[in-house]
Amino acid sequence: MKSKEIYLDHSATTYLDPRVKEEMDKYFCDEFGNPGSFNTTGLRAKKAVDKARKTIADILNAKPNEIVFTGSGTESINLAIKGVVRANKDKGKHIITTTIEHHAVLDTCEYLERYEEFEVTYLEVDRDGLVTPEQVKKAIRKDTVLISIMFANNEIGTIEPIKEIGEVAKKHKVLFHTDACQAGCSQDLNVEKLNVDLLTLNGSKIYGPKGTGLLYLRKGIKIHPIIHGGGQERGLRSGTENVPGIVGLAKALEICQKERNKENKRLIVLRDKLVKEITTKIPKTFLNGHPTKRLPNNANITILDIEGEAIMLYMNQYEICASSGSACTSKTLDPSHVILAIGLPYEAAHGSIRFSLGRRTTEKDINQVIKVLPDIVKHLRSMSPVNLEVKDVLGGIKND
Amino acid sequence: MTSAEKDNYADVKTKTGKEWFYTDVVKKHFFNPKNLFKTEKEAENYKADGVGIVGSPACGDMMKMWIKVDPKTERIKDCKWQTFGCASAIASTSMLSVMITEKGGMKLDKALQIKPQDIVKRLVDLPPRKFHCSVLGDKALREAINVYFEKSGQKDRVVRQGAKIIDKQLKITDKDIEEAVLEGATTFEAVQKKTKIGVNDKSCIPEAEQLIRFYREKYFGPD
Numbered sequence: 001m002k003s004k005e006i007y008l009d010h011s012a013t014t015y016l017d018p019r020v021k022e023e024m025d026k027y028f029c030d031e032f033g034n035p036g037s038f039n040t041t042g043l044r045a046k047k048a049v050d051k052a053r054k055t056i057a058d059i060l061n062a063k064p065n066e067i068v069f070t071g072s073g074t075e076s077i078n079l080a081i082k083g084v085v086r087a088n089k090d091k092g093k094h095i096i097t098t099t100i101e102h103h104a105v106l107d108t109c110e111y112l113e114r115y116e117e118f119e120v121t122y123l124e125v126d127r128d129g130l131v132t133p134e135q136v137k138k139a140i141r142k143d144t145v146l147i148s149i150m151f152a153n154n155e156i157g158t159i160e161p162i163k164e165i166g167e168v169a170k171k172h173k174v175l176f177h178t179d180a181c182q183a184g185c186s187q188d189l190n191v192e193k194l195n196v197d198l199l200t201l202n203g204s205k206i207y208g209p210k211g212t213g214l215l216y217l218r219k220g221i222k223i224h225p226i227i228h229g230g231g232q233e234r235g236l237r238s239g240t241e242n243v244p245g246i247v248g249l250a251k252a253l254e255i256c257q258k259e260r261n262k263e264n265k266r267l268i269v270l271r272d273k274l275v276k277e278i279t280t281k282i283p284k285t286f287l288n289g290h291p292t293k294r295l296p297n298n299a300n301i302t303i304l305d306i307e308g309e310a311i312m313l314y315m316n317q318y319e320i321c322a323s324s325g326s327a328c329t330s331k332t333l334d335p336s337h338v339i340l341a342i343g344l345p346y347e348a349a350h351g352s353i354r355f356s357l358g359r360r361t362t363e364k365d366i367n368q369v370i371k372v373l374p375d376i377v378k379h380l381r382s383m384s385p386v387n388l389e390v391k392d393v394l395g396g397i398k399n400d
Numbered sequence: 401m402t403s404a405e406k407d408n409y410a411d412v413k414t415k416t417g418k419e420w421f422y423t424d425v426v427k428k429h430f431f432n433p434k435n436l437f438k439t440e441k442e443a444e445n446y447k448a449d450g451v452g453i454v455g456s457p458a459c460g461d462m463m464k465m466w467i468k469v470d471p472k473t474e475r476i477k478d479c480k481w482q483t484f485g486c487a488s489a490i491a492s493t494s495m496l497s498v499m500i501t502e503k504g505g506m507k508l509d510k511a512l513q514i515k516p517q518d519i520v521k522r523l524v525d526l527p528p529r530k531f532h533c534s535v536l537g538d539k540a541l542r543e544a545i546n547v548y549f550e551k552s553g554q555k556d557r558v559v560r561q562g563a564k565i566i567d568k569q570l571k572i573t574d575k576d577i578e579e580a581v582l583e584g585a586t587t588f589e590a591v592q593k594k595t596k597i598g599v600n601d602k603s604c605i606p607e608a609e610q611l612i613r614f615y616r617e618k619y620f621g622p623d
Contacts, residue, residue, distance in 0.1 A: 307460065309486035313430065335460070347457035383436050383490065385464040385482035386457045 006320045006365045010205075010297055010358035011154050011182060016248070017207035017359070023251040024209065027244035035241050036232065045243050052250035059257050060199065060216050061190040068215045068233045069246050073181040073202030074104040075226075076215040077148075079236065080177045080198045081108045083223040084146050085118060088175070092143025096174075098123045098131050098160075099341040101150050105179060106337075109148075123149075128290035129158035129342050133168045140172045147176045151183035151199075155338040155354055156289030157298025159187070166195020175221060181205050185256045186264050186296050191216055201253065203245065207359065208252025212245040267296040267357050270366050274355060275299045277370040282377050284390055288342060288352060297357040302339075304388045306380040307350050314376040320369055323354045347386070348393045422487060423524040429491035434498050435479055446480060449551065452543025454536050459583075461485040463493055465540040467500075469548050475505035481540075488530040489537075492519050496537040508545055512559070514538045516619075528620045531582065566608055569601040574611055581615040588612055 007015075033045035050064070057064040070076045085095060097109055099122045112118040121139045123131050136147060147169050152159045162178050169176035177198035180189060184206040191199055198221070203212035217223060217236070229238030279285050284304040303311060308324030315322055335349035344352075355369070422430070437443040448466035455462040461484065468478040479501050483493045496519050500506040516538055520526050542559075549557045564574045572595050585591045588609050592598055598605045 305457075305484065307485050307489075310430075310490060313487050317431065345458065346460070350457065350460050382440075383433060383482050384484045385453065385462055386484045388457065 004319050006318075006361075006368055008320060008322045008355040008357060008361065008365070008369070010361075011157075011295075011354065011356035012323055013204045013210065014207045014358055015360075016209060017252060017255055019255060020208055020248045020251045024244040024248040027247055031243070033243070035243065036230065045241075048243055049241055049246050052246045055250040055254055056214060059189060059253055061192050062216055063219065065234070066217055066219055068217055068236045069241060069249070070213040070215060070233075070237050071211055071239075071242070072213045073102075073179070073200055073205070074213070075237075076200040076202065076213040077102070077104040077177075077179055078108055079223075079226050080200060080215055080217075081105065081146065081148055082112065082226050083236070084175055084177070084198070084221065085112060086116075087222040087224045088145045092141070092145050093118045094141050094144040095120045096123065096136060096139045096144060096147045096149075097121070098125060098149055100125050100129055100153055100156075100158075100338045101148070102154055102179060102181070105148055105150070119143075125158075125341055127343050128293070129153055129156045129288075129338070130290060130293070131160055131165075133161060133164040136165050137168045137172070140168070140174055144172075144174050147174055149176075149178060151178045151180040151187060152295050153289065153338060154182045155336055156300045156342065157182075157295040157356075158289045159183070159293045159295065162194050162196065169197075170195055182295060184253060186260055186267075189257070191218070197221060201249075203249040203252055206252045206256045209245045209248040212242060212249040214249065263359065264296040267361070270357055270361060270363060271297060271299050271355075273363075274357075274366050274369060275301065277366075278373060281370065281374050284388070285377075286390060286394070288339065288344070295356075297361075299355045299357075300339075300352060301355070302344065302348050302352045302393075303377055304348060304351060304390065304393060305384050305386045306377065308353055310380055311351070311353055311376060314380065315369075315373070318368065318372045320372070323356075324352060345393060345395075347388060421527065422491070423526075425495075425522070425524045426488060426491040426526065429494040429523070430487045433490060433494040435481060435494065435501065437480055437482075443480070448480075448544075450544040450546070450548030452540040452545075452547060454539045454543065455484075457484050461489050461536050463489070463536045463540040465493075465497075465537075465544045467541070467544045467548065469508065469552075470505065471552065473505075474508045476500045476508070476511060477505050481537075485536075486530070488523075488526050491523060492526070493537045493540075495519055495522050496541060498522075500541065508548075512542060512545060514541065531619050566611065567595075567597045567601045567604045570596055570599070572597045572604075577608060577611045578615050581612055582619060586612070586616045586620065 027048060031044055033041035035042060035046035035049050053064040053067050056067050070079060095109055095118055097105055097120060109120045113120050123135050123139060125131050131149060149160055149165055151162055166176050175197045178196050179200045181200060181202050182205060184201050197218040199216040201214050204210040225236045227238050232238050232241055275287050278301055279287060286302055288300040288302055312322060312324045335346060339349040339352050446466055449469045450467045453464045464482045466480040467476050470477050479497045481493045481497050483490050499522060500511050516531060519537060546558045566572055566574055566577065576595055577591060580591045580594045585594050591612055597608050
């Protein structure tokens with residue numbers, strides 16, 4: 001990262017924590033062994049993987065043989081969903097999820113609907129992005145085999161009631177997977193407390209290495225692999241283990257969880273300042289996502305009358321890196337499905353900006369955003385023919 | 401390049417823009433747009449001979465153009481604009497405003513001929529999937545000129561592009577298909593998802609597919 005750059009896109013990806021890098025370093029050139037080889041080089045690598053597995057299992061309150069290492073969060077999600085529903089077809093072909101999941105979940109579900117004749121119920125969320133346990137309960141059918149609901153949303157930061165949804169799933173004997181990729185840094189990941197059967201995490205969002213992921217898989221669950229080959233990871237994920245990646249993933253999670261309470265408090269102060277200052281200093285702006293049940297580092301703000309990409313690029317001139325839910329930054333030219341799902345009309349969805357804070361974010365950074373953003377907005381609004389009102393945009397939904 | 405690759409933002413050429421996704425000319429016009437109103441008051445008091453608006457904030461791009469025309473020479477004397485949209489939308493409207501007012505102003509007949517490609521050429525280049533942004537600029541200008549014709553008693557010169565109905569049940573026109581392709585729906589499936597074309601009127605599918613290929617090649621180059 002350039003020294004002056006103010007990076008506020010931690011939900012996209014994080015830098016590698018130097019402590020994680022240090023832990024990984026020796027597994028590139030020195031301890032390069034294949035954990036599957038029965039020689040001393042291989043055994044030392046196996047030991048490193050076993051240790052990482054144990055570290056992660058302890059954090060999740062799981063057993064080491066319930067952890068499967070993969071190549072990304074997306075892969076873990078694919079394994080969790082495709083793997084479980086294919087292996088449990090005799091029970092039924094119905095899946096429950098929400099409209100605000102990451103595309104890794106949504107596109108996997110759509111694939112299963114289209115090519116493998118599964119039925120999927122997409123639960124709608126409220127204005128804050130919340131889904132309720134009651135909604136889940138209502139959607140459960142006799143042939144429901146899996147519920148997959150994200151722990152925390154990547155765009156608006158809303159934290160879902162996972163524990164309560166887990167209770168419902170348990171009571172109805174339906175398997176429950178949660179995509180916890182955005183929650184790894186700040187939330188308690190105790191799978192027993194959360195009542196989850198499967199949980200996805202990845203390295204690139206928790207100051208760990210990219211190209212790493214894991215799936216917690218409760219013992220006894222029937223699942224098919226999606227990658228076949230040498231039978232690594234108890235046959236569930238073939239391919240030579242990414243030893244430095246696995247070591248780094250464990251170390252990254254360990255640091256996140258150890259420092260989480262202190263860091264959460266620090267981030268909440270900064271984030272609240274950012275939200276308060278922007279929404280009071282700039283007219284016609286409002287926060288998206290739940291006001292309190294949200295990730296400590298997430299501020300998603302809609303700025304009316306102007307378009308997200310333009311705002312982002314102007315901010316970039318001041319070396320501020322944020323992201324936008326605008327159509328222009330997506331591949332589809334449609335605005336964010338999450339912003340639309342919480343009920344904002346298209347014209348407002350195009351002007352949503354996400355700031356996601358992180359370990360290196362300081363108060364100075366936040367002050368700089370607050371300093372430059374009002375003028376950027378003023379400038380872009382002066383050349384915009386649009387003049388919307390907050391009350392018209394939010395309509396009858398709710399007026400914050 | 402396949403059309404799937406062209407849809408990919410990461411594949412956008414950087415050319416001289418280095419870390420920037422747009423060319424330097426786009427960047428220049430985006431950060432220093434030309435022919436804007438200086439103040440709100442100027443906008444209120446501006447006596448335009450023609451005003452054109454296209455798009456809507458809901459679809460992500462909206463443009464408004466004001467023009468002043470010299471009735472004797474039929475040249476555009478002055479032009480102002482406002483745009484809701486991304487960097488390329490802003491830059492392309494700004495560039496269009498320069499094109500029609502430079503060198504003593506462009507003649508109306510010539511201004512009516514401006515194509516999206518002409519604006520893109522002056523911007524050096526735009527990512528293919530951003531072409532739809534500049535298409536709006538020339539439409540807004542054409543509308544502003546039409547309004548001028550109407551106001552100055554030259555109704556016979558008003559040309560509004562007609563549209564041909566393709567899907568007879570849903571009344572979907574060739575223009576609707578063009579719009580959909582410009583918005584990134586470059587396959588029949590994608591256009592159908594957007595417009596519901598051919599869902600009921602299956603007889604229109606072959607013609608629709610042909611049109612989609614035509615517009616895809618027109619805006620995104622040959623397959």
